[in-house]
Amino acid sequence: MTGADRAAIISEITGKPLRFTVLDEAQLRLSLPQAGVPDRYIDSLIDIEKHFLAGSFNIVTGDVERISGRPPQRLREVLLQQLA
Incomplete structure (x- = not known):
């Protein structure tokens, strides 16, 4: 699920406009301070952001269920519960 996907779900649930913007490295270097x-911390945060954009963290494991004892929920379901 992309940042834009998450923003669209939040916007839909809250009824408020929300857009997702990816800042390039130069913009991040200016805005973080x-x-x-x-x-x-800036170099580390920029490195993490690069990995997010490259999809490096887009993996599916059974860790949520293994740790919590419950199957994971979809983001929409969690937000509906929390924002209702």
């Missing part, structure tokens, strides 16, 4: 992120 403005958001109060200490300089020592």
Whole structure:
């Protein structure tokens, strides 16, 4: 599920417009310090963002069910419960 997919679901459930924007590395380097992120964390956060965009974390495991003892829920279901 992409960031745009998540934003669309949140927008639909809340009835409020929400859009997902991907910042390029230069924009991130400028905006993170403005958001109060200490300089020592910026390279790591940018590296994580690159991995997200490359799909490196798009894996499916049985960990949620194994740890919680319950099957995972779809994002829409969780948000409907939490935002209702």
